[in-house]
Structure formats: structure tokens, C-alpha cells
Amino acid sequence: MAREMETLAEATTRLADSGYVSQFLVRGDHLECRTCDDDIDPGQLTIDEVERFEGMSDPDDEAVLFAVTSDCGHKGTLVAAYGPDMTAEEAAVIRQLHERS
Numbered sequence: 001m002a003r004e005m006e007t008l009a010e011a012t013t014r015l016a017d018s019g020y021v022s023q024f025l026v027r028g029d030h031l032e033c034r035t036c037d038d039d040i041d042p043g044q045l046t047i048d049e050v051e052r053f054e055g056m057s058d059p060d061d062e063a064v065l066f067a068v069t070s071d072c073g074h075k076g077t078l079v080a081a082y083g084p085d086m087t088a089e090e091a092a093v094i095r096q097l098h099e100r101s
Contacts, residue, residue: 008053008079011065015049015077020067022076026090035074042096044071052082066097 006014022035024045031040049067062082069075078097080090 006051008051008063008065011051011053012077012079015065015067018067020048020075020077022070022074024068024076024078026078026080026087026093028089029092031078031093033070033074033076035076040070042093043100045069045097046100047097048075054082064094066094068097 022033024031024033024040027039031042031045032038033040045068047066047068051065053063053065062085064080064082066078066080067075068078080086080094086094
């Protein structure tokens, strides 16, 4: 059964309720786990779910949300700009995530 359209905030809350409580941030060629402050290689994460969000009228509102699990067991989310606003660092990290999954 398909879910109704969610906002980014609703999807993040739903995932947190399912145990995805860590936040991962792109930092150069790696990710930072905000739960433990460790630097994580993108190859240490598995993508469990991907959601893409498009702005109703503003392309600047485009984003992609990844629900990920690290090799050490942390479950969390990674949010990145989508489309032309995606940085080169975000694109490289996301490419590495997809290669692993």
C-alpha cells in the first residue's frame, strides 16, 4: 500500500519513530555521525530507504532523504539538496552510497 505524499519533516519523523534517530552530514568525502561525532566512510553505510522531495513551486526546495544503517549499527538519516543545488561533495558521497547498496 502506497503512502500518501509526505513532507520532508513528516518523513524524517516517521523514520525517527522507526529507529532512524542519528543524523549523518556530508563533510568533504566522508560523513559525520551527529550521534557519536565519528567520521564515517560512505562505504560503511547501507541505504535502507530513499525519498525524494520536490518543491511545489520552488526548485530550491528539492531534497533527497536517505534512511541509512552504518556498519556499527547506527540508524539515521542523511538529507541532501537535490538537483542543481546539490554540492559536488554531496554528489560524490551519494554516488558511493549507491555503489554499496
